Amino acid sequence: MAQAMKVRKGDVVQILSGKDRGKQGRIIEADPKKRRVLVENLNVVKRHRRPRPMKDASRMGQTQIQPGGIFDLSAPVDVSNVMVVCPTCNRATRVGYEFRESKDGRMKVRVCKRADCREVLDR
Ligand SMILES: [Zn+2]
Structure with missing residues (x-):
């Protein structure tokens, strides 16, 4: 896959x-x-x-262009x-995946891979 x-x-x-x-x-x-x-x-x-x-444009002898x-x-x-x-630090970054707790349970989210940022990419 x-x-x-x-x-x-x-x-x-x-x-x-x-x-x-x-x-x-x-x-x-x-x-x-x-x-x-x-x-x-x-x-x-x-x-x-x-x-x-x-x-098929030449009806009535007229040609459409x-x-x-x-x-x-x-x-x-x-x-x-x-x-x-990254919407948080405004820099181009690689994408990492992390599990974060949310009200719907544990969710896999995309995060900024910059060491000084690590913020979730999806809002
Ligand atoms: Zn970032």
């Missing part, structure tokens, strides 16, 4: 590689199977599209290229 991803939808992460290295953004989609995440406004790639006639142009799209990044940003 694949190991659970340490990041999930809604996390703020820092990008570790590529042109957006060092930037932070929120995960808007996570794909545990492919181990990829989509980060809001980061890893944007430009898609160029040519104008082209649309299919689908406009071309450049589109910005966020591309998914591999989870190994991102790090969770």
